[in-house]
Amino acid sequence: MILVRRLARPMLAATFIDGGIDQIRNPGNKSVRADPVAPTLAARIPGLPQDPEVLVKINGATMATAGTLLALGKLPRVSALVLAATLVPTTLAGHAFWDAEDEGSRVQARSHFLKNLGMFGGLLLAAVDTEGRPGLAWRAQHAARGTRKAAKVAARSARREAALGRARLT
Template structure:
């Protein structure tokens, strides 16, 4: 925090600390003016105490405590907001220039009223001063946007994960179909090979049978020829 900002907060808080201490120590003279506000508030707020001096002291204690916090930069922004809230009834009760009969009194009270309005403006600025850091509204908006981006990212990740799982499932199914096709092809190839071997064996058997039959016929002719030759060689009696 800069030195200038520290000094400005201390100067802004000084009047409230002084006025709050005076209200705590000597609330009596302020009662007649305060009753114009407290009576009206009491008609609207049932829980508001009827003791005007107690209300003046409570307002003074608030101003002292919030003024010290503002001057020491301890919860400065909430302290400034609290002082701004306490200044409204204080101004409405203590500087009712519109009720003054004397011109001089009206002018004086108008000056004090406008002075308090200026203080109220300074307190509002102090309550909104983030010292260059992101404010609550910005942080809340940033958190909402970050949450949306995170949700979108998580949705994209989930979608991609689902697509990858689907692709893996389809790949496994395709691999199973390929393996089944390969097994069926192997079975058909083996069946074809077996059939070819059976056919080759049958053909060879037929060839062997033909050769055997041919050899048998040749042998029969040889035997017949030998018999005829033998009969011819025997002399007749």
């Protein structure tokens, strides 16, 4: 499984690194598509600029950075979540097939939308991959189970000691 992770992470990250660098270098075309989404996004997240071109560049830098971290296996779960978060506005702004005017562009946009949906699924899998180590929920559950067992043993021991103490008194 280690080999699969080492191969799959850079493969998944490559699109984001390439796309992120392209967004930084050539934000023009993408900022036109981001124009309808940018004000809504900026209103919901404090501190984000309203200028679509600046948002596209920020998104590109985020994608390139998180993609590089994922490819290198550094903070893979966090970087996968960050990439998944960047994918949502990118997909909604760039591949809104439901708004396409002609059949050809609708088919192409739907294809890209579904591709991004698949990548989103891969990122979610990468985000929950604990690399074979138990996750926090498993650790907490087993710690609680161990604590319950220790409490039962302690209670049994206390009853035994109390019974011995009563027997000595009589």
